[in-house]
Amino acid sequence: MTYASKPSGHRRAWGILCAAAIVTGALTAPPLASPAEAAPASSADESTSLPDLEIALPTATGEAKPRVRFDTRKRPGAPGAKAAGDGGGTQSAKVPCGPGTGKIGGTAQYTDHAQTVRPARWLLVEIMDQDGARDQPGVPGDDDVIGYAATNQKGEFVDVEDLTSGACFAQEDEVGGKPDVYLRLVTENNQWAVYEPPKAPPGQPAVPERAYEVIPPLATKNDVPPGAFTDFATFNIAGEEQFRRAVYAYDQVNVVWEWLPDVWPWPNPPASPDRCWDVDEFAACKQKIMHLYPENAGKGANYNPVLDRVILDGQFADEPFVVAHELAHAIMDDVYQDQMPGSGCPPVHQVHKSYSALCAWQEGFASWVAIDAYGVADWYETATWGTGSPEPWADGDTVEGRVTSAMVDISDVTDEKPWDRHGEGAALLWSTFQLHQSSSFQQFWTQRAADGFDVSTNVLASLYQNTIDYGFREPMTAGTPIFRSVPNPNGHNYSLNTKTAGWSVIALDTPNADYDLTVFDDKNQTAKVASSETAGTTDEFVAMESGPGKRPLGDYYPRVTKAAEAPTPAKNYSLQFAESQTSLAKLLPLKITMSTTNKAAVVKTEVTQPGVPITITATPAAGQTIDLFVVQPGGAGSVRTRATAIPSTTGPAGARTLTFTPQFTGAHGVIVTISGIALEGQVSLLRK
Structure with missing residues (x-):
């Protein structure tokens, strides 16, 4: 970007x-x-x-890994100078520490745009010998580089190669005298750098790209004796605003660099x-x-x-x-x-x-x-x-x-x-x-x-x-409703497995919204089992009878969509999958615990004599609004929706009653659903 x-x-x-x-x-x-x-x-x-x-x-915590590398050959005029961007190895013109060398110490800091003082991390440090007036940053001068150092994760001066021991410098200048030491800090290491862009001033020679440089506002250490330790203590590199920005950007790259080991x-x-x-x-x-x-x-x-x-x-x-x-x-x-x-x-x-x-x-x-x-x-x-x-x-x-x-x-x-x-x-x-x-x-x-x-x-x-659908089908667990917001334009997709022979139901509760429910037999949603698409804000369901000679047990894939004609704004909904675990016998009351967290139930009731009317009543607990349906078997095609189920009517105290004359023998499904928010309580079923 x-x-x-x-x-x-x-x-x-x-x-x-x-x-x-x-x-x-x-x-x-x-x-x-x-x-x-x-x-x-x-x-x-x-x-x-x-x-x-x-x-x-982030706050500095120690040495970064992978290790930052420095190659002083990239510096203008350095022996074996290399092109910018060439990572190369780890060679440098560092001065090995020994009896005839000096050593420097110190910690470099900078102040960011929010006036927070931070360690100046992984900068190249050039140890300079002042011959006259100090060289100016970015301008070739007469002063010599007599050694190199680097700043570590805490801004401390360290050896430019091993990044742990102290950094040393040559103890004699070009005329055999004692060096007058000052520092030049550079925004470059092997892995990254912040450069001044190339320039082409009118009527002047072109100036190539080069790393930003700054000379901290520290007094020159004059006539440093052989073997001396020169301590620059803790200092702020200061410099003009553009260099401050260069160091801050350079420091931000280090944040990403430190992130790399974790990945x-x-x-x-x-x-x-x-x-x-x-x-x-x-x-x-x-x-x-x-x-x-x-x-x-x-x-x-x-x-x-x-x-x-x-x-x-x-x-x-x-x-x-x-x-x-x-x-x-x-x-x-x-x-x-x-x-x-x-x-x-x-x-x-x-x-x-x-x-x-x-x-x-x-x-x-x-x-x-x-x-x-x-x-x-x-x-x-x-x-x-x-x-x-x-x-x-x-x-x-x-x-x-x-x-x-x-x-x-x-x-x-x-x-x-x-x-x-x-x-x-x-x-x-x-x-x-x-x-x-x-x-x-x-x-x-x-x-x-x-x-x-x-x-x-x-x-x-x-x-x-995040709206990227690479075949996600949200798993459903029998007996546990899923509460979701308005379906996206392509619908919400689910998956379930029928494990119990008999009737199962996928029930969609859509208070004050017109949503449709479709069930597929395959994950790619090309083999439709059935759709429940009743107009208006009524709840929807698809019931299936599984077992020998019926629908096979296994995986199914429901999809909830907003009806094409549904007004906006639509409302949230719940979807629940339930399997029959018990039976409703004649004249034996059956109690089912239902609530907002168990909004659909299906039980089987056996029919042995077709043509004989049967009446079923469902009585809710206080604070519950229920509905009652019966679905009849029909061989291998035992799939029923709200539109093909036998509905009930409302009686006293919110009870639901239906009477039907069965056409088939075998297990019929009795479906009870709860709409909206409901208190936990027992729904009583009775077959007469």
């Missing part, structure tokens, strides 16, 4: 909108605001409006502290480089796959979500061996709208990386079917916000009602990403299954929570 201007206003209002593609585009503002200026087409921007999340950088338990290749962004690489990482421009330079925030660079206007360096999102695009391009296809997004796109499967996959994945790295999901955790603020969300895997939310629900351990019921961490999602190239979330899901990772019902449920 690309940002063309900084988000403003309430983060939730902003967070619902995105704009752009990886190569061109402009930023769109929230629905009630005016659109921002388009980014120049030549900037290769991908415009977007991701959420302006309130994110705090790489993959046993082949074996775990290594030299693992890189791409699991196929080891010590020779492809460096992730950010070009940080001044504020409002018109570049937005994007990843340019042609340049292999993340592009940031200065203001976006202070947006952790933006930095991590664009970095994720760079990681994907790396893992895909620089063959990442164009995003498939239009020049302006929004997270809640449907564009293409490719756009949704690339943008949704990048947002998931940012969310999981920072542990902040915000409104992505609440989006589900029917989300509509401030605009209705589109559904399915062509919507980037849906892909992000689905991946969040799979990786996090917090389950949102009603369907999110799986949490596994980020490791397996990351492993499938590393092992394959995907052009859609559906292809990614197929690859996940091929990797042997979980694609069972509970995982499909978490996808379904």
Whole structure:
């Protein structure tokens, strides 16, 4: 995604909108605001409006793994200098510690845009010998580099190679005198860097890209004697605002880097502290480089796959979500061996709208990386079917916000009602990403299954929570109702298994709503068993008789849909599956405990003499509204719906009574249902 201007206003209002593609585009503002200026087409921007999340950088806890590496050959003028972006090995021009060398100590900090003091982590430290006036950052000068150090996870100076012991420097300057020591800090290591973009000043030689540099406001340590320990103590690197932003963006990349060990338990290749962004690489990482421009330079925030660079206007360096999102695009391009296809997004796109499967996959994945790295999901955790603020969300895997939310629900351990019921961490999602190239979330899901990772019902449920339906059929348990909201346009799909020979019923309670119930014999829902589609707000049911010569026991797949003619707004509903466990005999009262948590029951009653009228009465407990039906057997086609069942009439105290003349011998089904909210109590059945 690309940002063309900084988000403003309430983060939730902003967070619902995105704009752009990886190569061109402009930023769109929230629905009630005016659109921002388009980014120049030549900037290769991908415009977007991701959420302006309130994110705090994690507190440093120790050495990061995989290990950060440094290679001083990348520095201008260093022996064996290398091109930017070449991860190389771990060679450096470090000075080995010994009797004739000095050693430095100290801890570097910086102050972020919120005025929070933080450790300046994993910076390259050049130990300088001042010959006259100090060199200026980014400008070639006369001072010499007499040693190298690095800052560790806590901002402490350490050896540039082993990252644990102290850092040393040469004890003599070029004329044999004692060195006058000061420091230059650089935003670059082997795995990532933040660069000043290349410049082409009019009438002057072009200036190539190079890492940001700062010289802290510390006094030079003059005439350092041989073997001395030079302690710079704890200091703030200060520097101009642009360098402060460069360090903050650099620090945000470290957050994603530290996140990587938690998502790489993959046993082949074996775990290594030299693992890189791409699991196929080891010590020779492809460096992730950010070009940080001044504020409002018109570049937005994007990843340019042609340049292999993340592009940031200065203001976006202070947006952790933006930095991590664009970095994720760079990681994907790396893992895909620089063959990442164009995003498939239009020049302006929004997270809640449907564009293409490719756009949704690339943008949704990048947002998931940012969310999981920072542990902040915000409104992505609440989006589900029917989300509509401030605009209705589109559904399915062509919507980037849906892909992000689905991946969040799979990786996090917090389950949102009603369907999110799986949490596994980020490791397996990351492993499938590393092992394959995907052009859609559906292809990614197929690859996940091929990797042997979980694609069972509970995982499909978490996808379904986010309107991605890859065959989710919500399991039903006999005797336990399921309460759900308004069916989505494609309906809510369920699965059940009949285990008891005799009558079973699937009952749909739809108070004040017109919903339909269809039962299928196959998961793909091509073989329909029956539909109950009574007009109006009456409840629906499908009853089946199973056993020898009847319907086979086994799996069935109900679907609840909103009737085409039903008015809006519709209401919630409940669906319950029940099997006959007992019999209703002549003149022997039978009591059934029913309530809101047991809203449907079916019992069998045997008929031995066709043509003889039978009367059945059901008397509810106080606070219950019931209905009563009888369904008659009919050979292998013993399937009945509300429309083909024998109904009852209302009597005193809400009792229901029906009289019928049976046409067949055998087990008839007596069905009792409860509507709406009901107190627990016993319904009394009596056959006369």
